[in-house]
Amino acid sequence: MNRMISKSASALSRKTLTSSFAKTSVRSITTLQETLAAQVPEKQAKLTQLKKEHGSHVIGNVTIDQCIGGARSVKCMLWETSNLDAEEGIRFRGLTIPECQAVLPTYSGKTGDGEPLLESLFWLLLTGEVPTKEQADSLTAELHARSTLPAHVVPLLNSLPKQMHPMTQLSIGLMAAQTESKFSKAYADGVPKKEYHLHALEDILSVVAQLPEIAATIYRNVYFDGKVNKDLSLDYSGNFCRMLGYDDPSFDELMRLYLCIHTDHEGGNASAHATHLVGSTLSDPYLSYSGGLNALAGPLHGLANQEVLKWIQELKSKFDAEGKEVNAESITEFAWETLKAGKVIPGYGHAVLRKTDPRYTCQREFALKHIPDDPLFKLVDTIYQVMPGILKEHGKVANPYPNVDSHSGVLLWHYGFTQYQYYTVLFGVSRAVGALSQLYWDRALGLPLERPKSVTPEWLWSQVQK
Template identity: 80%
Template sequence: MMGIAVCRNIFLSPINFTTMLSKISFASRTLARNARGVATIQEVLKSQVPQKQADLLALKKEHGDKVLGEVTVDQCIGGARGVKCMLWETSNLDAEEGIRFRGHTIPDCQQILPTFKGPAGPENGEPLLESLFWLLLTSEVPTKAEVDGLTADLHKRAASLPSHVVPLLNSLPKDMHPMTQFTIGLNAAQTGSAFAKAYQDGAPKTEYHEYVLEDVLNVVAQLPEIAATIYRNVYFDGVVSKDTSLDYSGNFCRMLGYDDKGFDELMRLYLCIHTDHEGGNASAHATHLVGSTLSDPYLAYAGGLNALAGPLHGLANQEVLGWIQGIQKQMADEGKEVNAETITQFTWDTLNAKKVIPGYGHAVLRKTDPRYSCQREFALKHMPDDELFKIVSTIYEVMPGILTEHGKTKNPYPNVDSHSGVLLWHYGFTQFQYYTVLFGVSRAVGALSQLYWDRALGLPLERPKSVTPEFIKKFCESQ
């Protein structure tokens, strides 16, 4: 009887049923993976591509004329918000649930993906970025041995950074914005593109994805040295040291000049949760759009980085940090304690001045961003007494109620940017102008994983239809 009751409860709850199916699917994939033994990421993808191609053709043939939604004039004028017009393999963003990477939530990933210390699970630390990279590319959860193989491969590929890139970065003005330098460095590394050479040599379309994969792996491998060179040049002595006995994130921390296991763990978490946020965000979409012209992954992701550099996209966390520090300074200047009451007054003063509260609200989400939640859990575990974290925590307690009362915010809950700057600041990473470069290192993993599948599935040049204001007016008047 107990079994019947449990089954009834599972099937009555859509969330439980979805979770159950996900676990069954994960278990079956795990069995298949264990039977396969240790494989390289190239071997896994080679086995998947033919079936994926066939599945997409079947989907198009059977359902190609079905309508996914309608486009309103507001959506046309308002940045195509909510228009379903992109195919995206690697992640999906739900308004209530948040991000799922290949069907797995962030807590799922923390439970199932290998960590630096070994098996999956929060007791062993945060997931390795390489493990999430494998998941996004293949849709499969890798073993620790497979992740170690990918780590070694990325370290090896990092050494192939063209010799002219670092001298070029060294020659750039120190006051040039780090994101501008980052884009320059990646564009300069494009001389090593395997896809660009293969295309020039006449490679057939059926092989494009093989060369794109080489570029994707190389770009992800080479970005840390480009990023670290910029950081060390602008803020320190220009010296970049490596430790390839560590994982991708740990080695990146050493290249930046940080030797702190706590910061290593933060960087693993930070890089993982910023990798992908479905395809409609500006940096992912820009990468997809530029890549659809058959620009190689270097050029395509340089487009994504330029989108990420915009104040409405990748610069948000430094704005949040500045706002929080503004609260702290004003309260200190006025001799007041930072608490729920004073933060409430500061918030209303901000809103009454027609200013936006940074870090709250999201274009899609209607609940607290799971990426915020996992960063909060990290802070509670590693830095519960940090003064800025205490302010962030108090803001979290009062802000949703204030914004709900204010009535002009669709989502009164915090997003990922509400927390990340405070965590970085705690570990002494105070150069907030550089924060977006960290975001850029991470987002490459998601955007370029999708770019691989764009070429493997033969997706076409992206070319939506635009309309003039006169067309819209005449069309609407004729209805």
């Protein structure tokens, strides 16, 4: 048995699993570690062949607009786990969101009956393979076994001022847990480069496992009594809901959906790219993903959903105060007033997508199934029915369709999750799965330190003058 499997098995044997998932014998199925161990040599060889035979092949050109404008659409990153298409949206290992919903295991065990388990998507992103329910349950058991935080982390979180932003606290909590990094220790001990991915995987599984308790501790400290109660008989998302203080199977399903659709959005988004960049220096996964969290905390990235929710609530208050009904006519009138004043419509448009974001669509379908009569959902749905046409007529918006942020806040609000300053923390728990799945392959494929070439304004002018 290879070294990686032995370490994983011994780690599991050291802990007593109170979860019902512990009853699944992980030795009767192909484990996550075994699946990855079989894939790594083949992928390494393929990448070596690609570089050797076609390394000089030109795949794109860079314009001055792209150089100045944040490298938008420049093809210069290798990303295994997902791809974002302008027309069809995100694909996780080649599967669209509806396809994932159709084939990935669910909590009930009946494929397509409910939302996918986050564990099943984690398996898919890491391996490129759709897991069985037994494999997904074995990963649940392993994550539960790894979820205990170092003894100093919760006291540190308890000591932080309540007015400190939850994302700041999340980054602090994750960095504090870095004391247990297996990758950092292995590197210091001089482990061979070809074994980096084995130790990176140890950290990646632990980071994903520990983030929910860090996040829940922050939530309970800032908004409630500070008490966190686990239920390891549930899956990853269900247990996270209990730690947050929610005990509603419908909300569990929403959290499964929310966590799954926010995991990955190819490598160019700020949080994923930051994780990849920091990781390329051989910082361990704890430190690498803390970089991703800090990028996610920016107003142009992870804070968008709370801003959309505030806008929707203000719109509803305005209509209520003026005695207006929420209908296509009143929304159209308001939209034109907004646009003519030079303002934007929050939640519409995307840097890449040119159609309705599939992440919006699946949340809309969830709302139609679970909360069709919610007033805020009705408002969002009415906006959706008229806004694309208005923005097309306006003619100054590249993508007149809604993005993921148009809907997520409204769903959370319906279930009483009203602390929207905290919403980005939920995003942070989710995005770890995608960004760290790629970080595993960064180390398995031996990807180098990321170091693009910068140029000066004078150099750009010299190219134009030539």
